[in-house]
Amino acid sequence: MSDDPAIHVASTAAVAAPASDVAIPLEVIAGKPGGTVTIRPGITTLVGPNGSGKTRALRSIQRALRSRGEEAAHVRFLPAGRTGPVERYRAATDSPGVGSNQGEAFYGDISYRSQWHEIESVVGDVINLDQRSDLRIKVETRLQQLFGRGIDFQWSQRGLAMSFTAMSGMARYHSGLEASGITQLVSLLAAIYDDTIRTLIVDEPEISLHPQLQAFILEEMEMVAGDWADPGKKRILISTHSPSFLPLRSLADLPGIVFFGGDIDCRQIDPADGLLLSSKLGDFVARISLSHRQALFAERILLVEGPSDEIVAARTARLLGLKIEARNTQILPALGKGEFREARKLFTEIGMRVTVLADLDALADDNRLVNDFSGADGAIAIANAIGHPSLIDLDSKLRSELAGLITANAVAIDGVVGSYPYWSDKQDPDVKRRRCTLAQLLTDPSAFTGVLGREMTALATRYGVLLHGLEQLGCFFLRRGAIENYYADTSSGAGKPARASTEADRLAALTPVQLSAEYPELVRALRCASPGRNIDESVLLRARLAAALGAIFQSMEPGSTDEQIEAMAISVLPAIKGLFNFHNATNATNANEPAVRVELRSKIFNLTGFPLTVARKNNLNDAVGQIQPA
Structure with a gap:
């Protein structure tokens, strides 16, 4: 049991719950108990009608988790109004009849960069994407596959601007002119694949998303959902009104769903409940x-x-x-x-x-x-x-x-x-x-x-x-x-x-x-x-690495340091910052033939082909072609 009186590890008389299960007594109204939610590895889903307490329950869970020592620094909350700070760039919210300025939206001052995780809106995720090249690959790959879009970021005195590029015609436009659902998608994907977030809480992830896209986001969540203590995995909590976000495919999924409404505060089925042994119920589900x-x-x-x-x-x-x-x-x-x-x-x-x-x-x-x-x-x-x-x-x-x-x-x-x-x-x-x-x-x-x-x-x-x-x-x-x-x-x-x-x-x-x-x-x-290509993150990664190596070999000398080599690449292609480690691999016996050894720095990709050594004489497309999905 935890020493925290408000939070304890869930257990039953019949079967002891896993140590990673956490039961949290809710306080949705100050001073009034509101039931208990047990968070399990994977996805915990809160369902119920409007006004039944789901959002207040999520806030109560957020407060409890942020008092749990090591876990406190790894909790991210995205509320239902997460696009609010940028909506004024999309509509006449400041004064009647005055619309956005050609759709150019700004996502916060540069001073916010170190505090992005505390910003409970898409602003935090966009700022994080600008700093994390590996996350950007994750998000942009999916945008290209689903919508034919690319993304880019630019800082100005007014803040960080995000723009989109339509891959079909290469038309570039400001994010304030983009569909709100795609802005939501950018934020959700960035939070889902950020490996520094160990507990992700999202209120109504379905907002502005097409029904089939909702099912896609659920699958993306399921890819990373697990025990927060496992590297690369996170606990995910959502509240939803959408059937597309209800991860119910078998009886084993029922304990992860929390039901709000009626005469009680909330209900959640215990994994040890004999109800889950019913074959007829299994057939129904x-x-x-x-x-x-x-x-x-x-x-x-x-x-x-x-x-x-x-x-x-x-x-x-x-x-x-x-x-x-x-x-x-x-x-x-x-x-x-x-x-x-x-x-x-x-x-x-x-x-x-x-x-x-x-x-x-x-x-x-x-x-x-x-x-x-x-x-x-x-x-x-x-x-x-x-x-x-x-x-x-x-x-x-x-x-x-x-x-x-x-x-x-x-x-x-x-x-x-x-x-x-x-x-x-x-x-x-x-x-x-x-x-x-x-x-x-x-x-x-x-x-x-x-x-x-x-x-x-x-x-x-x-x-x-x-x-x-x-x-x-x-x-x-x-x-x-x-x-x-x-x-x-x-x-x-x-x-x-x-x-x-x-x-x-x-x-x-x-x-x-x-x-x-x-x-x-x-x-x-x-x-x-269901025609279409499978999502392949190695495509963008190969293209950017080939461009970076081309820039390096234009200026590299046999005695160039690793820092100089990386600077050569970043000066031409800033988007690769944080993706790779570059090392001078020039052979001492063949000093006239510069070579570079490349290591993949990010841990969120599952790719083969690294580390990779490339010489100036090599065909860059053939060299980076070794990088493939695992």
């Missing part, structure tokens, strides 16, 4: 999804067949690092192939790009879904390129040929597909035979032998051409049958959501290559539905 509410905010939709497919697809996307929410994509479950077609029509009509991942019965039983995509933009060109007037024409020929083979070889085919784990025995035998035969020839036609085997193999090749054409249009089929045919656990005792949740947990141990091998159609559908 696994089915909870934001997709239904957020779909109309998205630009792209991935339609999957039911909640089981959604659970597996969402987990796979996270494991692949696709950040589909940040790319404005939503996974949306539909109830059967009939709903696919209607949903696709709706979303297409309102201008969204729709990708479909359907069970194989949508291909085996009829041609309606293929017919829909056969009429999509670009479909005729794809069909003509493979020698057919349309995709529906090719589908009809293949469907007829498959039906003929099944009719002529029913006994032999039943011997091969009779035990195929696809549909139950309750189905019509002709339907099951057709579906299982198509699944078998698409996954392993070598199971058929003799003349039939050769015919099935040839048919499988032609089906592959059709499916490739459809996938170019965004129409994917699970070639093994249904999502359950991909599970490692083939038992069928548990309900579908429970099995999907178990499989999703198993996928967490797989590498991206293994995921692609086990779920090829799903992975391709996810990539189709």
